[in-house]
Amino acid sequence: FSTGALAGRNVVITAGPTQEAIDPVRYISNHSSGKMGFALAKAAAEAGASVRLISGPVHLPTPDRVERIDVTSARDMHAAAMQQTSDSDIFISCAAVADFRPETVAEIKIKKDPDSPNEGMTVSLVRNPDIVASVAAKEDRPFVVGFAAETGNVIEYAKDKRKRKNLDLIVANDVSDTSIGFNSDDNAVTLIGADIEEPLPKCSKRQLAGQLIEMIAQFYSQSQEQQ
Numbered sequence: 255f256s257t258g259a260l261a262g263r264n265v266v267i268t269a270g271p272t273q274e275a276i277d278p279v280r281y282i283s284n285h286s287s288g289k290m291g292f293a294l295a296k297a298a299a300e301a302g303a304s305v306r307l308i309s310g311p312v313h314l315p316t317p318d319r320v321e322r323i324d325v326t327s328a329r330d331m332h333a334a335a336m337q338q339t340s341d342s343d344i345f346i347s348c349a350a351v352a353d354f355r356p357e358t359v360a361e362i363k364i365k366k367d368p369d370s371p372n373e374g375m376t377v378s379l380v381r382n383p384d385i386v387a388s389v390a391a392k393e394d395r396p397f398v399v400g401f402a403a404e405t406g407n408v409i410e411y412a413k414d415k416r417k418r419k420n421l422d423l424i425v426a427n428d429v430s431d432t433s434i435g436f437n438s439d440d441n442a443v444t445l446i447g448a449d450i451e452e453p454l455p456k457c458s459k460r461q462l463a464g465q466l467i468e469m470i471a472q473f474y475s476q477s478q479e480q481q
């Protein structure tokens with residue numbers, strides 16, 4: 255029995271990168287370490303929630319009292335998120351999902367042509383499903399929180415993403431500063447909602463996760479009161 259701000263709530267969180275296979279030995283991915291999403295899962299569990307963490311390939315231990323679901327590609331993560339959010343109260347999309355995947359995956363390792371040493375190679379990419387927008391478009395949707403990793407016009411682009419993807423809240427993250435964002439231990443963000451824009455100054459991802467979970471819990475309960 256827990257008395258925390260999220261006691262009795264089901265929270266689903268995505269974290270880490272996705273990997274998009276080119277052939278059996280190569281893939282396209284990004285620099286997400288999973289630290290931010292795992293810190294959110296830990297903070298949500300500490301706030302009393304029942305937490306399911308859908309994680310891309312990362313090297314992190316699973317926080318206590320968190321159920322972890324490992325996935326590899328964006329399509330795997332999309333399927334897991336759609337399934338896990340069927341009975342969830344809050345969905346937090348912290349994963350750095352690959353927007354594109356190779357159109358085809360070669361069944362055997364792609365070889366260089368020894369007779370054409372100067373020839374390049376072209377990989378044709380197709381769009382991946384948008385996971386957070388798909389969850390937000392569900393008929394019986396949870397309270398949905400997205401992230402926006404931007405390298406310029408951070409607040410403006412984040413606001414635009416919040417509206418376009420129909421999210422309740424979005425966490426704007428300036429990833430042009432390498433001391434915050436991808437793979438760093440610290441982060442600094444701005445939490446944006448319909449009527450708020452709250453900067454949360456630089457601190458450890460663990461501390462920041464605690465602040466974010468507290469604020470998300472507040473906005474979530476306000477949204478419940480309005481229903």
Ligand code: PMT
Nearest residue numbers: 287288289290347350351384385386400401402403436437
């Ligand atoms: O993992 P760390 O090393 O700790 O780094 C943390 C982080 C920088 C990855 C994290 O703080 C962060 O910003 N996560 C979002 C990364 C991202 O992909 O942002 P985006 O602006 O491209 O996407 C916007 C939102 O849509 C995000 O909530 C993302 O999860 C979601 N998305 C994007 C594409 C897609 N196909 N499906 C999605 O659900």
